Amino acid sequence: MRIFTNKLKHYEAETDCKYLGGALVTSKNAASNRDIANLAASVGANTVWIGAYCYATGNNTNTCYHDDNSGVVTYNQFAPGNPNVQGSGGCVYMQVSGPSAGKWISAPCEVVGMPFICEVPITNPDTYCLHNYNGYCYMASHEMNLANPVNTTYDKAQSICRANNANLVSFHSKPELDWVKSIYRNTGVQQIFAGAKAFLPDTFEWADGSNWDFDYTNPLSTSTGNCLIMDLSSRPDNGMWSETNCQNINYFVCKRLIPVATEATTPAGEELEEMEETKEHQKSVNPKFQRPQTKTELLDFSNCNSTIVMSPGTITSFGYPNTKPPAAYCIWNIAALGPYRIGIYFTDFSTYANVRIYDEFGNLISLQNGNQRPFSVLGATNVFQITYDSSIDAYYGYHGCLFADIVCPSGFTLINQQKCLKVYTAQVQHLDATKQCTSLGGTLVTIKNAIDNRAVANFAANAGLSNFWIGGFCYTRDEVACFHDDSSGVMTYNSFGAGYPQNNFAIGQCVYMKTSGTSAGQWATNRCHRDTMPYVCEVPLTLEDQTCQHNYNGYCYLPDQEILGPTQLPKDFKAAQDICQANNANLASIHSKQEIDYIKTLYRSSGVDEILLGAQASKPHVFKWIDGSAFGYSYRNPFDNSTENCLKMSVTDELGPNQQMIYGTWSETGCQEVNNFLCKRRIVGKFPQTAEKQKAPVPVHYDITDPSNCNNTMLIAPGTITSFGYGTSPLPGGFCYYKIAAIGAYRVAIHFTDFSTWYNVDVTDQFGENVARLYNSRDPFSVLVESTIAVLTHDADKDASSDRHGFKAVVLPF
Structure with missing residues (x-):
């Protein structure tokens, strides 16, 4: 156990523990309860979060679960009247001081911050082990004393592991998976081999012979192969496994059992029988197994109207996949334990009526119907509720849906199928908030209709925010001089409260939203440079592509170093474009400042200073994008006096001569010059349609006889x-x-x-x-x-x- 005295909300505390490969501490008997209380008291804490969550409303302890995936709480020290859950579930903390010392109390998870205690599995000592966890030593290939390369084929990787008295890693829990992910934090490694190989199609076994008792295969992956890789990218649902060719080159991690020095004993007869029975049960199972059905058989694997479904698991519409499914109204309550959130992966979807998905606070976060390709909905809470009425599906020729449900970490949350949002609770000035958002390729959240306004207000309120910066700035007291942060122009919708925008004409003011009281959902303006508050960032909605590591605004971005490997030499324009086209892409075109900001994030700490862009000159200084898109945006370097036929972009943050700012700007370059490059591939699919009416822009005086802009309004x-x-x-x-x-x-x-x-x-x-x-x-x-x-x-x-x-x-x- 380890106590942290900084006061965090429950989810933040769980997340910190998860990064250590553990969970909030669990108390399963009176002795451990005393130890936890004594540890907390030793640092002067009055209360501490512990690892339990109660799902049912009221005082029912039968739906209180431990955070460590060990199941229902069988021992508890709830104070009288607890758990006292009010509708959306309750987290559990321990009272450390006073007459109730050692007692448990339920409370809203994301309202109060308090100290917390993390618990990780007990392990065995090993002086020579860098990554020691739960009785095993984990050895990452990039940290081993290996001759180049440190990434290799599956069989060669397993041979290296065997030479070190280990095997390629097997996984047996989500905490173990998180622990391995933590080894690769900030390394730039995007994927590694998992130690599994197929002996039948889609049927795998671990190289170390251990039981296949945990599965985290990607339900939407369409790749095939006899080996598995684990995703380590920055995707919000990273860590999942996909099939791959065993001859592909990947990084890897070895896993070695750390022996315990004990006296050798011979099992007794009954113990030997029990061991043999255990071995019989520890056979490999098909991670994608589905029970076969006859044409007339109607089985219900749907979990329709079950009390609660603990992820991971599978749910379907009632009667799926029968040709004529029976009519039924279904409610699914799905829960994830501890530091994890829920991801719903629709692997088959064909419905006439709407499938509605709500978070634990009752907010509608997704509404879907029709015939759709596989897709996912990722949430930011421990509990989802799904409702669906299949009564007329068969009549209209729809067959229902299969949801493959799996837990995922937090990240940007999809709101109203229109917005990808993330809350930051730090109190900062407006400039610092905008810098954080732009570093992600986004902006402060922009709101353009009443539906989104309600959704954003609820999303922020549920995160405990009362006031927060949003993406707007008013240059005058007139609403038509208020602009969105996303460069879409004058605000076409606003929710300003009475008397706002209220600003100093000389300097303008920034816009924030209120979420509490009678002003909930209303906007106000405040001083950008003096006032501080939390904020919500927004990045563009994108389309699902399981093969894409850098997915932004409906496109997949492929840096050359990831296509060719870091040791490959730079290419000229023609060679680079040929490589992009071989990957169903083109050299990158750019259409906004936000896209520039996103691309710059791909090259942080990469050592790359500039990249080729997908533009060629049709005449001097006049360029066209090679992918055929309109050249409607330009960020040319004002100091570039060269005349060449191709363009390059600076991705370094260093200033040029005479303090010239060139970061992100484009300069002309010879097409025969070699350079790093970036490919850009359109992801097949359609975005939701939105209808927005445009207001008149701020009138600006232009005098065609005077291009100086001297004495213009702005x-x-x-x-x-x-x-x-x-x-x-x-x-x-x-x-x-x-x-x-x-x-x-x-x-x-x-x-x-x-x-x-x-x-x-x-x-x-x-x-x-x-x-x-x-x-x-x-x-x-x-x-x-x-x-x-x-x-x-x-x-x-x-x-x-x-x-x-x-x-x-x-x-x-x-």
Whole structure:
């Protein structure tokens, strides 16, 4: 056991324990209960979370389960009146001080934070073992003293393990799987061999001869092969196994039993019989086994209207897969134990009526019908309820559905089949919140209709948030000057409370949502740079693709190092495009700043500085995307003066000469130049359709005789500004005021490509703080303004008489 004194909500505490390969501590007898209470008291804790959860409403202890998957709680120390579960399940904590010391009390899981105690399995000592867990030593190939490569075929990997008195890893619980995943955290390894091999199609056995008593095969995987790999990518449901060719090259981990020094004993007769009987039961089983049926047989494996189904398991519509299934209204209550959440994997789906999925708080998170390809719904809670009426399915020729249900870790949660959201409870300023969201390729959550507004409010409230930043910024007091963070333009829907937006016209204000009281669901504005609160990030909805490691906005991204391996040499444009097409893809096209931000995340700590893009010039400085998509977005490097026929993108965060900001920008390059590259493949499928009406944009004054944007109301980046009359002779005099804004998650970058002035060009941020004072003649340079608005002023009256010609600058969001 190990006690943590930081106060976390129940799920956060469970997650910390899960990363250690354990769970919140379980108390199964009076002695262990005393030990837990004494340990907590020794650090001055008054209460601690323990590893139990009660699913049923009221005081029923029969549906209270231990977090360690050992089943129903058979020993308890509940205080009088407990468990007192109110509708959506209850977590359990121990009172440590006072007359109720040692007693258990139920409480809402995500409301109160308190200390907690983690428990991991007892193991045996081994001086030479780096990863010691539950009596076994785990040896990862990238940490073993091996000659290159550290990734190899299945048979060679097993030979290496056998040479180290071990076998390729077998798995016997979800905590063990999580423990192995933790070995590879921050290593960049995407998958490893599991120590299983097929002796019949889809029928596997462990290389170490152990019992197949745990299964985590991916229900939606269509791959085939005689070996298994385990997914270690950043997917929210990682850790699952898929079939693979045994000749493929993969990393691997060996697992060795750590011996216990005990006196040798000979089993007695009864013990020997019991051992033989155990061996008989420990035969390999088919992880994808389904019981055969005759044409007339009607069996019910559906679990329809069962009290509660503990995942992992399988449920189906009633009578599935009969040609004419009987009519039935079914409710399924599905629960996951401890630190795990629920994933529903629909492997077959054909219904006329809606299948509705609710979380444990009664929020509708998915509604599906029709004939659909396999898909999944991942939740953020311990309990799901599914309802479905099959009474008219057969009449309309539908056959029902099969759900393969399996637990999964938390991550982004699908809301209303429209939004992928994640709550951050840290109290931060608006800028820090937006930076975190953009680092994920997303933005603060944007809300564009009343249905989504209710769903986002409920989602945040269930996470314990009362106020939180959302993706909006108002430049004036008028609603038509409020913009979404996702660059989709002026807010087409709002839920501002009375008196809002209420902002200082000079600096603008950020938008947040309230979730409690009579103002629940209403928006307000606040000071971006002073006030702090939690926030919700949103990344684009995407389409399911079990073969894709980097799935974003309906596309699969394939870095060259993952296709070819890290030792392969860079390629020129033609060779790179040929490799992409061999993988049913093209060199990447880019269509938004958020997509740039996502691509940059693929290269963090990779050592790669720039990559080829899928663009070729049709004439000088005019490019087309090779995948045929429209060249409707540009993030060209303003300082690039080259004339070439291909484009490359900077993925390093270092500044160029003279503090030139080039991170994420595109520059021209020769098509014969070799470089790293990125492939992009469209995922087959359709997104849900949404209908949104567009409001009129903020009116901006443009004078075609003056492209300078001098004294315009506001310029939304990207764009260009110049001194008044730039490029003409003689220069007219005049004072210019420029107000420049970047939408939502981005700041203003001013790239001066030409600069020669007599009087100062003063640059201030939205709060009036001076950022730069510039004058004289200078080489091209950048000024980065750490705010959503930048203001420039310049008096050009003496430029002409002092042999100065003014300035030109490109403004970009960054």
